[in-house]
Amino acid sequence: MLLALSALTVLAVLAPLLARLGLGRELGYVFAAGFAGVAILIAFHVPQILDGGTVETSMDWLPSLGVSFALRLNGLSSLFALMVLGVGALIMAYCPRYLSSHDPHGAIYGLLTLFAAAMLGLVLAADVVLLFVFWEATTYCSFLLLGLAGGRATRPARRALLITAAGGLALLVAVVLLTVVTGSTAISDILADREVILASPLALPIGALIAFAAFTKSAQVPLHFWLPGAMVAMTPVSAFLHAATMVKAGVYLLMLVSPIFSGVPAWSALLVSIGLTSALWGAFMALRQHDLKAILAHSTVSQLGLLVAAIGVGTPIALAAAMLHTIAHALFKATLFMLVGIIDKEAGSRDIRELSGLWRVMPVTATMTALAGLSMAGIVPMLGFVSKEYLFQGIFQADFAPAAGLVAGSIAVAASALTTAYGLRIVYGAFGGSTHQPGLYEPSPAFLAPAAIAALAGLVLGAGIDLLNPLVARAGADVVPGEPLGAFQFWHGLSPEIVMSVIAFSSGLMLFLRRHQVDRLLDRVVVPDAGAAFDRAHAGLIAFGYRVGQPDRAGGTMSHLVRPLGGVVFLAAVGFVTLRNLPPVRPADTVGDWVVVGLFALGVAAAVVARDTLAAVAALGFVGLLMAALFVTAGAPDVALTLVLVEVLTAVVVVWVLRRLPARLPTGDGPRLPWSVLLALACGLAAASATYALTGRRGPSTASSFFLDNAEAATGGTNVVNTILVDFRAMDTLGEAVVLGAVALGLLALLGSTAADDHTPEPPADADHLSAAASVFLQVSARLVVPGAALVAAYLLYVGHDAPGGGFIAALVAGAAAATHQIAHGRLPRWSRPELLVGSGILVSLGTGLLASAKGEAVLAPFKLPGLDAVGVGSALLFDIGVMLMVLGMLTAALDRFAARTHRPESSRVHP
Secondary structure, eight states, X not given: OHHHHHHHHHHHHHHHHHIIIIIGGGHHHHHHHHHHHHHHHHHTTHHHHHTTOOEEEEEEEEGGGTEXXXXXXXXXXXXXXXXXXXXXXXXXXXXXXXXXXXXXXHHHXXXXXXXXXXXXXXXXXXXXXXXXHHHHHHHHHHHHHHHTTOGGGHHHHHHHHHHHHHHHHHHHHHHHHHHHHHSOOBHHHHHHTHHHHHHSXXXXXXXXXXXXXXXXXXXXXXXXXXXXHGGGSOHHHHHHHHHTSXXXXXXXXXXHHHHHHTTOHHHHHHHHHHHHHHHHHHHHHHHTOOBHHHXXXXXXXXXXXXXXXXXXXXXXXXXXHHHHHHHHHHHHHHHHHHHHHHHHHHHSOOBTTTOOOGGGTOXXXXXXXXXXXXXXXXXXXXXXXXXXXXXXXXXXXXXXXTTHHHHHHHHHHHHHHHHHHHHHHHHHHHHSSSOSOTTOOOOOHHHXXXXXXXXXXXXXXXXXXXXXXXXXXXXXXXXXXXXXOOOOOSOOOSOHHHHHHHHHHHHHHHHHHTHHHHHHHHHHSOOOOHHHHHHHHHHHHHHHXXXXXXXXXXXXXXXXXXXXXXXXXXXXXXXXXXXXXXXXXXXXSOHHHHHHHHHHHHHHHHHHHOOBHHHHHHHHHHHHHHHHHHHHHTTOHHHHHHHHHHHHHHHHHHHHHHTTSOXXXXXXXXXXXXXXXXXXXXXXXXXXXXXXXXXXXXXOOHHHHHHXXXXXXXXXXXXXXXXXXXXXXXXXXXXXXXXXXXXXXXXXXXXXXXXTOTTOOOOOTGGGTOOHHHHHHHHHHHHHHHHHHXXXXXXXXXXXXXXXXXXXXXXXXXXXXXXXXHHHHSSOOTTOXXXXXXXXXXXXXXXXXXXXXXXXXXXTOOOBOTTTGGGTOBHHHHHHHHHHHHHHHHHHHHHHHHHHHHTSOGGGOOOO
């Protein structure tokens, strides 16, 4: 299983490279073979699964939280995994003839494969946290795939992302609550604790959150509108999304948790009502459409609704029918989407009002479309007929309320009647009637073969249902343990469901025969546009956020600062009222502390009263250095060193900023000055009071004692601060460093870069108020300072695990060196390319973590490097190098933007 996931991931990563090597769109055949190979790898374990076995693999992931990277292959996951891989292989084989030579082949194949890997990981996950990770991965993959359609996909992609991401948040909360109730994140443990979960007061919110998450993914009313909008995606994406990936994730989740909630009246009522409403509404909306792809999109909403309703009933027959119809739906929906793509390519239109009589010029395409349409409508002898019969039987068993089965069965029949009507509309609209485009011809066999395979599979498996019985029965045993399912039969005699099918087909046929009257009637029906309503709500929310943030965009600092500073005063007032019985304050350790505090007060006063710009900057720098001295007296040399380096970089920034400021600061006046003074005094008093109340009143914490006692033994390092950053909390450090790297890349993407540009002109000396002699002095000094600073940075990086230093401090030193070079030469040094620094840092840090995982340790766990441990080179140093590179990338990106802004023409500068 791990090999299967890894193979798909590697294929996704290699897709851009392989596309550039000349394979182009023909790369699809290679990927189809790759999908088939992974499917064979999964199918190799099917005999063991059918015998009642389970294949599992697990490795430590987040051991402190009890979370493992655990995968499990059982009946249910096998069914979904083979569906994903089988349909994926057909889609990949379809792509080479569908895509043009100008399409971004690498991106398309890479994202489709990553989409498949995310879905495969979701159905194989044996841990709810891992399941959530893959759940979110499918969301973002679908968003990126929709984005390939260009600007017209902006709004549909945003809708899809917001709706499904909201479902992801709901699932995350449900995962947390399940973990709290059961004490485990293992899916097997959670399913085994059914009684514990249902007896918990959290059972209702857990069920509601899981159902909401599934409804968002599987496009159930009223959250359905994102799916029809997603038809802007290219046909291979739509086929894969509708048939086997994104929307089936919600179905899988509901089946997975059925052992917990099946038989609970509230669960059944919710799923059956929402599912049947979606089935009826989706079929109704499909009947209103004229675009073949739009018909299929709304049809997916309807078919998924039937699946959700059957899962909600929760009986063995209903659940098994849902599994069988999941397979049938994957086959006929993949077929229809691929054939619609062929029609669009050949005829240049998908509108049934512009298509007619294509069966004469495209008979094979017409036959395959008819087969898939018959399966969708549930007509003999297709697989859809068998699955629909059992769906009717299962839905008719609903018993959560009086006459629930009768009502549910009637709605299911009505939805199926509409399905028959729009299924006939698809086939007749494109292929019936007189031929208006006699010059068309059949597509190439390679183009038609993937759709034909799926269509014929639906035909063969209908009569040969015994081929699917073992796998569906095994999957049903996972969902309904202890209740063996009977085998599906192609024909099981006269029964209520046969009567329901006859009523559905005859009603649908009548609707089709009277299609002109039906169309006129449907045109009179006013249908609310849920997508437009969502867009209006979203726009209103954005507008509200704009109004809330309006003060932050004001020209002066007063409007920007008044709210956060007022919040400080408010919190201080709340603390003054609520805090009582505080421990006694511990006296200062030395008289030197009070000396530093006194000098600190003098520095603050000097900064407040200074009117000269340089004097104010010097006073602030003096305060910063005093803070560093205070940390030295408190025994925190790492923090003190960091503060000193920050002051150095601040001085560099000030050099750039002073070029745009007047020599003297403006004098505050006007009616707001008294209020500014009062607010400043209140904030100062609040901060001083909070410091007095909340610090110096307790001894060493439990955490600090733990780190001091265990750091060296656990990590081999004696600098406790550094061991916390690169060993104990390496994942936090990695996340924070990646955020800094993302900011750097964002600066470059949004504002452009002048870094390492050899043609960047140096600012003239008179513009910067520097004499020629001063410029020469700076350049000569830089030749000495930059190499020296580089050596200091390397030393601090090397000794950081045992002495003050580390990656962050080394990055600050290197950033100061780059800034010195920038001031002297007007540009950053050539080695300071932010994008290269950030990318290299991420690769080094992640590589260190993955190397630990490959050695059998937890991700980012410390380990020794053979032959290098004696010279102090281990995983901590490698990880720290990555952190240094990411932080340095952020610094150089920021310095680059400071320099670029100071080179603007004088007329564009904004004076305070």
